[in-house]
Amino acid sequence: MNPDRDSIFKEETTILEHLHLDGDQHILKLNSPDIASTALPGSFVHVECGPQFTLRRPISIMRADKNSGTIELLYKRLGRGTTALSEREVGEPLSLLGPIGRPFIPHPERKRPLLIGGGVGMPPMVFIAESLRSDSSYQPFAILGSEVPFPFPVTPSQMVIPGMPDGVIGSMPLLEDWGIPNRLASLQGYPGTHDGYVTDLARHWLDALTVEERSQVELFSCGPHPMLEAVATLAREYDLPCQVSLEEFMACGVGGCAGCVVQIETPQGPAMKRVCVDGPVFEATAVFGA
Amino acid sequence: MEKPSLSVDFCGIKMETPIVLLSGCVGFGEEYTRVNGYSNREIGAICLKGTTLEPRLGNTPHRIIETPGGMINSIGLQNPGAEHVINNILPNLDFSETRYIANISGSSVEEYGEIAAMFDDSPVDSIEINISCPNVKDGGAVFGNDPEVSARVVEACRKATTKPLITKLSPNQTDIANNAQHCIDAGTDAFAVINTLMGMSIDIDRRRPIIGNNQGGLSGPAIKPVALLKVHQVYQVCKDHNIPIIGQGGISNAEDAIEFIIAGATTIGIGTALFSDPLICSSINSGIEEYMRKHQTSSLSDLTGTLELNQAAPATPSCEC
Ligand SMILES: Cc1cc2nc3c(=O)[nH]c(=O)nc-3n(C[C@H](O)[C@H](O)[C@H](O)COP(=O)(O)OP(=O)(O)OC[C@H]3O[C@@H](n4cnc5c(N)ncnc54)[C@H](O)[C@@H]3O)c2cc1C
Ligand SMILES: Cc1cc2nc3c(=O)[nH]c(=O)nc-3n(C[C@H](O)[C@H](O)[C@H](O)COP(=O)(O)O)c2cc1C
Numbered sequence: 001m002n003p004d005r006d007s008i009f010k011e012e013t014t015i016l017e018h019l020h021l022d023g024d025q026h027i028l029k030l031n032s033p034d035i036a037s038t039a040l041p042g043s044f045v046h047v048e049c050g051p052q053f054t055l056r057r058p059i060s061i062m063r064a065d066k067n068s069g070t071i072e073l074l075y076k077r078l079g080r081g082t083t084a085l086s087e088r089e090v091g092e093p094l095s096l097l098g099p100i101g102r103p104f105i106p107h108p109e110r111k112r113p114l115l116i117g118g119g120v121g122m123p124p125m126v127f128i129a130e131s132l133r134s135d136s137s138y139q140p141f142a143i144l145g146s147e148v149p150f151p152f153p154v155t156p157s158q159m160v161i162p163g164m165p166d167g168v169i170g171s172m173p174l175l176e177d178w179g180i181p182n183r184l185a186s187l188q189g190y191p192g193t194h195d196g197y198v199t200d201l202a203r204h205w206l207d208a209l210t211v212e213e214r215s216q217v218e219l220f221s222c223g224p225h226p227m228l229e230a231v232a233t234l235a236r237e238y239d240l241p242c243q244v245s246l247e248e249f250m251a252c253g254v255g256g257c258a259g260c261v262v263q264i265e266t267p268q269g270p271a272m273k274r275v276c277v278d279g280p281v282f283e284a285t286a287v288f289g290a
Numbered sequence: 291m292e293k294p295s296l297s298v299d300f301c302g303i304k305m306e307t308p309i310v311l312l313s314g315c316v317g318f319g320e321e322y323t324r325v326n327g328y329s330n331r332e333i334g335a336i337c338l339k340g341t342t343l344e345p346r347l348g349n350t351p352h353r354i355i356e357t358p359g360g361m362i363n364s365i366g367l368q369n370p371g372a373e374h375v376i377n378n379i380l381p382n383l384d385f386s387e388t389r390y391i392a393n394i395s396g397s398s399v400e401e402y403g404e405i406a407a408m409f410d411d412s413p414v415d416s417i418e419i420n421i422s423c424p425n426v427k428d429g430g431a432v433f434g435n436d437p438e439v440s441a442r443v444v445e446a447c448r449k450a451t452t453k454p455l456i457t458k459l460s461p462n463q464t465d466i467a468n469n470a471q472h473c474i475d476a477g478t479d480a481f482a483v484i485n486t487l488m489g490m491s492i493d494i495d496r497r498r499p500i501i502g503n504n505q506g507g508l509s510g511p512a513i514k515p516v517a518l519l520k521v522h523q524v525y526q527v528c529k530d531h532n533i534p535i536i537g538q539g540g541i542s543n544a545e546d547a548i549e550f551i552i553a554g555a556t557t558i559g560i561g562t563a564l565f566s567d568p569l570i571c572s573s574i575n576s577g578i579e580e581y582m583r584k585h586q587t588s589s590l591s592d593l594t595g596t597l598e599l600n601q602a603a604p605a606t607p608s609c610e611c
């Protein structure tokens with residue numbers, strides 16, 4: 001019998017808020033009590049964008065609030081599906097399947113999680129940050145990168161972070177409010193952000209730690225594939241564990257079709273693993289080599 | 291009137307409902323149980339993922355892409371091999387929930403026979419012979435598009451098993467009815483009609499096919515009219531031999547299902563439609579029941595092949611163009 005029986009809900013949600021931001025980015029807040037109750041950082045929902053589509057679209061969960069029974073998604077308009085989604089209005093229903101996927105699981109002994117999110121890979125990092133908030137033994141640091149305007153007002157941080165280049169003071173207010181230090185990177189020259197890559201900032205941060213502190217670091221990342229590869233290379237260089245969340249085209253989203261596979265290295269040799277239910281979170285070494 | 295019954299006899303296999311979940315869409319039978327509210331008990335039978343003698347990694351991503359009214363897939367028969375399926379997967383399936391059908395592909399006529407023999411000695415209720423997979427070079431459609439070779443594959447499997455054999459026919463051939471006749475002569479007990487149509491989708495910026503394997507099989511509502519005609523054509527050769535058909539290709543609601551039954555199907559297959567609605571089977575079951583009540587039909591098999599063709603007007607010679 002499948003140990004994951006009944007873990008995914010088909011939920012007819014209602015759109016509570018739909019914010020339309022610069023850079024074709026949108027934030028959806030949905031009334032989704034079943035999914036909110038069991039979602040974990042890294043989980044995603046499979047969204048029905050309209051009756052005209054044969055397939056749903058996978059979108060990560062950014063926030064899940066068990067108490068209010070709501071979830072939030074951040075998505076970028078890309079093609080037909082996300083365009084149709086962006087036209088849906090507050091009060092309308094939206095069918096979701098979720099929560100789906102193996103989540104990010106912070107190691108209990110690695111108390112300094114480094115969260116690196118790029119573009120629409122930011123949402124799972126926000127989710128990890130929020131989940132770590134309640135456990136004061138963790139000291140996370142988040143680095144977010146974007147090549148379109150950040151989907152929040154970039155705000156000068158009140159927190160001092162050793163190793164950051166001069167002027168790199170911009171932060172995400174939500175994380176700042178949670179007491180989670182964070183910095184931003186972009187090649188677009190947005191004020192307060194690092195003019196370069198997320199991995200540059202990661203390197204500065206790691207180099208400013210003591211050897212002892214660095215041994216407590218674990219990397220978590222979601223974003224474009226080349227960014228993930230750079231993060232995996234960095235993790236290898238510093239000999240740190242690293243979990244990455246991958247994307248692939250999906251049909252069923254529940255493990256039935258083997259349409260969403262990526263090649264993964266296993267002790268038995270190469271294997272094709274399904275991003276939807278074997279992932280989307282994988283060990284970076286299994287994806288990019290040890 | 292008696293309460294309509296959804297149960298059907300499909301070449302000796304007793305199915306609780308006429309719904310068959312199609313090979314490749316539901317893994318090895320347990321994947322959809324992840325979905326809350328889904329139950330294998332609402333399904334007449336489940337065709338397991340296409341299985342080969344040796345394990346296969348399958349094709350390079352991307353393996354799927356949405357297309358207008360459907361999708362293209364080229365999975366490439368990713369599976370752990372027949373031995374693993376028999377020893378490690380089948381023992382964990384709950385045969386009290388539904389019937390299970392193995393789906394087999396070989397790279398030679400003999401290999402089909404070999405795999406059929408392996409499944410003969412297993413608890414599956416039936417064996418579906420996939421001679422129509424468009425996604426692997428060394429198997430599938432190479433056999434299924436030639437009636438003589440199709441018949442040799444069926445013959446090899448027939449010798450290897452006493453379990454009911456279902457031959458899955460390809461729509462990518464000139465005369466599907468002729469092929470069906472050859473397969474009946476070779477000993478098939480039933481047909482699955484149709485497998486996917488061959489298709490392609492191109493990324494115009496990269497000027498490359500989106501699918502890693504360049505081309506793949508088209509499924510979903512887009513192929514329904516083609517599938518329906520093929521079921522009608524195959525039914526013409528099946529009806530005198532009492533050979534049942536699993537009608538499939540783009541079925542996404544009860545009305546579609548009933549169309550296939552009227553055209554000649556005994557059971558109906560659901561594949562792609564599950565991807566947008568994993569709970570679709572219960573609404574299809576109740577839609578069929580409602581139709582049976584409305585049309586005072588107590589047994590579903592009474593509906594099979596009840597299509598009455600229109601008569602061509604005497605002054606207009608029949609022409610398909
Ligand atoms: C686990 C997971 C989590 C994701 N989380 C987010 C998120 O939080 N925010 C966000 O903006 N995007 C996210 N994506 C990407 C998002 O799924 C795609 O942008 C979206 O499917 C594009 O659909 P479309 O119809 O607008 O684009 P089109 O290009 O028209 O899509 C055509 C087909 O390709 C598929 N496709 C195209 N690009 C992707 C892609 N990158 N990943 C998966 N399928 C794709 C579509 O689903 C569709 O089936 C995630 C993807 C995965 C796999
Ligand atoms: C993702 C996917 C994988 C498939 N894999 C197989 C397979 O392994 N063996 C097989 O006989 N048919 C396979 N098929 C074909 C289906 O079983 C079915 O015949 C076809 O999709 C038409 O039905 P549908 O339109 O309801 O999906 C596959 C179809 C899809 C969409």
Ligand code: FES
Nearest residue numbers: 251253257258276
């Ligand atoms: S999308 Fe079907 S197995 Fe992952």
